[in-house]
Amino acid sequence: MDVKKEETASFMLRFTQKIFKNENGEPQVQWRGNIRHVQGGDEKRFSEFDEVVAFIQNKLADLTIQALENKSPEEQKSILAKNFDLWKKMAIEGPKMVIETFKDPKKQIENFQDQMHQVKEEIGQKLEDTLLRPSKADYKQILTLLEGLSTEISTLNKKVDQLSKKKSK
């Protein structure tokens, strides 16, 4: 039987919410929890969400490293750099975007659209630069997917526009 390399990492995340009053009688919320990497069994407790992100990043990096065991050092470096870039972007922009979306949905959809274009350009450039070139078909498929996503966001944007107009009437 052909056994593939491990491609999946699952995480079990537990949050416990504690609501209490501080010394001044003001209500406070505290989150604590633990995260477990299912396939490896490692576990970490946390009270700050950053620790969760770091834990997941480490485990996913391990997964990538294992998958790159037989690649040349140059290929390994290139793929790891891409992985890191992606995570950096996610870690910085993800939470910010969620908060901003609550404040101004239309503006955020526009921002997201811009970012999608930017990511599309970056990925295009990186795919050309890398030693591990995908086939033309792969490259085309990725661009088609990204274009599809951009179009969907445009449509969504128009709908938000229409809703805003209706609301202002």
Added chain:
Amino acid sequence: MIAIENQIESLLAKKAAADIRIQTLGNFEVWRSSELISSKEWGRDATIQLFQFFVTNRHRRALHKDQIVDRIWHDLDSKAGQQNFKVALHGVNKVLEPNRKSRAESKYVIRQGATYQLSLTEIWSDVEGLEQFITMANQCIGTNPKLAQIAYREAIDLYHGPYLPNRLYEDWSSEERERIQLLTLGALINLSELQVKENPMESVRLTQQALQIDITWEDAYRIQMEAYLEKGNRPMALKTYQQCERVLETEFGIKPLPETQQLYKKIRGIS
């Protein structure tokens, strides 16, 4: 409340009489007509895996064969996965109903087209029993705490450790393990709270059991402090707080909640 009393009795009767009995908590064993099914009879691990998967997904609607293969044997190619399923299903049916005539429908594994599901009507499983006892207890804790205690006790007696410990690293079993662990922690906390006045040392034992499951469960420390105080053992109540403080600092880098700190101050102030 009579209804809940009847439900408890009927569940206990099922536990005693079921033809197939399954233990999943702390260990995995299956009994058929009171006879333990040996590992030799199970044969391949894939057979055990498939059966455990059916138990894990007992509440979901019937699952398609492809979904089952994809969840359990995702690392195999489709052909090998399908072959594994076929052989494993044959194994499960043979283990559960060794005398079933060939081509006769299985009594326990219900097939509809290409979907499969475990029928629980005549099967007792500890995990299902635990969940049902806790549901009953939660329903009557406000109106009939005595009855709730009986149901919690039955549930806790069934918990011998984590769900399917031999599948700790399998994706498909994690959700159920987490769910059952939280249900059990809740039951231990509720029962220990109900026992503080009536039987403080039993309350201490129950909180210790909760802390064995999760050493950071702060409610357990607080109830344990109250129970020691009730018993008149002030030094142990203070020691419990110190342990709580140390564990929370080590594991989370935080202090106990104000509620726990206030209890500590109260105990310290008693001379």
